[in-house]
Amino acid sequence: MERLPSALLENAVKEFSKLPGIGRKTALRLVLHLLHRPITEVSTFGEAVIKLRKEINYCKICNNICESEVCEICTAPKRDKSTICVVEDLRDIIAIEHTEQYKGLYHVLGGIINPIEGIGPDQLNISALIERVKTGEVKEIIMALRTTMEGDTTVFFIFKKLQAYSVKFSTIARGVAVGGELEYADEVTLGRAIVNRTNYENSLASQS
């Protein structure tokens, strides 16, 4: 895109372009939108973002975003404290909670191992997970990361770290989506779905 006629504008567009999925054209559209809004509204926007980053709290147990020291899920008496589902971030917790199929606790890594973006295991919340396993209260770790090379690498890294402890280690099932047509499933997913086929009688039992 052409050079913009103002350094202030160029700067704001550059900042918006750093966000994931926002290109230079979209950034300019967002910035021009903000220019048409009242100053108070734009200040509220900018300050909300800065305040969030400076004052946000993370749960001391699972690293989920929360208001107090420990999050509502970790403190809920009804939840099964022997199972921990490991996720990348809050969005995954929202998606899993929405299914109403999971009653255990979570552990938020805050990302996945990604050498290209310079994210190594040390930047992730992995050691705290090992500490949780060490207490002996945890019976199963369910890995619910995305199935990319980075996700698989992270699963393998954590698997190796936890091998010394007597804890069941599983990953969420991958396969053809419920209601999905076979011909539209990608071949890797379809291949995995065949290899990891489930016993029909078992699946009948688990549905009832």
Add this chain to the structure above:
Amino acid sequence: MERLPSALLENAVKEFSKLPGIGRKTALRLVLHLLHRPITEVSTFGEAVIKLRKEINYCKICNNICESEVCEICTAPKRDKSTICVVEDLRDIIAIEHTEQYKGLYHVLGGIINPIEGIGPDQLNISALIERVKTGEVKEIIMALRTTMEGDTTVFFIFKKLQAYSVKFSTIARGVAVGGELEYADEVTLGRAIVNRTNYENSLASQS
């Protein structure tokens, strides 16, 4: 989407959701991305947006965003000062300049008439356009607004306001895109393209 586990987070997501084309899910993705960035980077982001809104300059003649009092296009000696192209915002100027087909000046309205969003003619930079026409230096006004009901309303409103002055009033041509296949053109565009067909000999002359 579910209730978010933090008021700070909820607030930042709400602010991002106000941006055009950004829904609640995308807003959460952007906000979580910012949470993983260093505090200094997030502060730079927020402050760049606030600073832009507070300190931006607009050209005193055409209302385009610029660094000084009058923009580079209005001060360029080679540009044809008798023609003004009326646009919604800077993005349109960038697009038209990119064609290298236009050598006149611009006039930025800063929006179009949109009763649903509460934008009336008074909020747009229309009276300054009439002042420019009043000087007598302008021979032609080219309207380059989007062809929506709001765009057409704005064109008609400005047409009425300028009827008293001896100035040529035109709109940019609408039709099938160059290189576009007829069967993929929407029927309104195709219909207009037939009604507003151009004389072949004239078009040959204009190409040479």
